[in-house]
Amino acid sequence: MRAGAAVCVVLALGILGYWAATGMHFATRTTLPPEPHLSCAAAADCGEEGDACEQGKCFDAFGDPKAGKEWREGYELGLADRAGPAAGGLLLLAGILFFVDRRKRRAAG
Amino acid sequence: MKHIRIALAAAALLAFAAPALAAPQTLNVKGQAKWVSEAPVEKIVGTADGAGVLTVDLADPSTIRGTITMPVASMKSGNDQRDDHLKGSDWLEADKHPTIDFAIGSVKVVEGPKGDAVKEAKVEVTGKFTLHGVTTDLTAPATLKWKGDKVKIETAFVVKLADYKVAGKQGVVGDKVGETIDVSVVLKGIAK
Incomplete structure (x- = not known):
């Protein structure tokens, strides 16, 4: 479970890193x-x-x-409609996984 | 005697031809408008198609008249969801007001015409600009270029959204969308 949470954090950081590297656009553009x-x-x-x-x-x-x-043709990742919700969702999932994992460990130990 | 006849015939021909040459020509123009919204959060760049039927006597650029129309449906900003919002009920209401129009009322020549192969005149165009069903007087600088029967018109002006009752969703104008929109238009056509 911890590994899953870590993967979620890495993916979220990857999305935000890609967003930052491609110009930090507010909204996504699917054509240029x-x-x-x-x-x-x-x-x-x-x-x-x-x-x-x-x-x-x-x-x-x-x-x-x-x-x-x-x-x-082109693509610019936007924070408001794609990168933000995706990274936020992954970080939330990571938080839940960490929390559940901690509770399980406490219950076991 | 023969020379006099030829001279008279040439003079008669010129007398008939001169008014025809000076008569206003029809100019079907087509092109694209580029619009830019600059706000603290976001800069949005978009385009819209433009077309119109004008009349002009190229010997006197102040004679340009006609209406240029831009269909709201042709507006693009590179984001389908944003384009739908732009045409929707919070913004331009394309179903109720499907076009943006500029009807030329008067033209003042500021500079020119000058040039040889390509003639150029700088003008100031005043007319009625209609956006979102609201019509206001608008004066914009424009450049008119022509080469033979090919004509190009370039203009740029600023549109204040509040003047046209374009409110948008609460809190968006001034934050994500500029209170004013910079518009530049390039139209081309052939005078006939």
Whole structure:
């Protein structure tokens, strides 16, 4: 039971560590905003007639940097809706396991 | 005599063509708005689609008129649950007020037009902005660029949620959602 509680604590710390390492976002994002300056390999990747691809970045027909329009695949773990409840639940479970284990040991000894 | 006839014909052609060239053109624009909410707890970045039918005489950018519409349903912030809340009864009530509209009333040219291949004019656009069923006067700086018949409009402005009776859940505005939202819009179209 103690080992189970320890695993729960380690998992909770792991979740919080991952959350901290990935930018400490408040809410989870399952897609990421469009690129501020669209990347390209060729002008055709930029989407519109007259667009140009220079040094891997898109420029529109007016010569301005072109931003993407599509949300990108990606994931940012948020504290409020995922990391917090998950880590909190695991720590609560660890606490219960420690408590039960202590009571059992006391009853036995 | 032949030269005089040609000259007269050319003059007549120009006389007919000039008003046609100066006539307002229809401009179907499409693009995207980026909106940013900055609050102490959280910064939220989102987008919304924008489109509109405008009329403009490119020789005089102050002639732009028309309405730009953004469907509330197109708003995205990268979190489905938050997007549902945004469109729900506590926030923008998309079922009752499905669009955000800006109807251009007047345009003042601040600078330009200048440039050769790409013409550019800085303007100040005043119109009626409708959000959440509330309409207010809004003035925003904008940049109008055109190259041939291709036209690009860029603008940025700030929306104060309280002005549009967007209250949100109690305690959220000012904490997790900014009291004001920064909006920047880029629209492109072809004048016909």
